[in-house]
Amino acid sequence: MTPLPLSVLIPTEWTPEQALAVLELLNDLRDALWALHGDRIQDHLKHHLQSANTIVPGEQPDPAF
Numbered sequence: 001m002t003p004l005p006l007s008v009l010i011p012t013e014w015t016p017e018q019a020l021a022v023l024e025l026l027n028d029l030r031d032a033l034w035a036l037h038g039d040r041i042q043d044h045l046k047h048h049l050q051s052a053n054t055i056v057p058g059e060q061p062d063p064a065f
Contacts, residue, residue, distance in 0.1 A: 014022075034041070
C-alpha cells in the first residue's frame with residue numbers, strides 16, 4: 001500500500017519568533033534522528049542510490065540523470 005502524500009499547512013500569520021521556534025524544533029528533531037539512526041539512514045540512502053543507478057541490461061539510461 002502506497003502512503004498518501006502529506007501536506008503541511010504553515011500559518012502565514014506566524015511571527016518571526018514563532019517561525020524560528022519551529023525551525024529550532026526541526027533542527028533538534030533532525031539531530032536526534034541522526035544520533036539514533038544515522039548509520040542505518042546512511043546505509044539505506046547508499047543502497048537506494050546504488051539501486052537507482054543500476055541499469056537493467058537492454059534498458060536505456062534515463063537522460064535526465
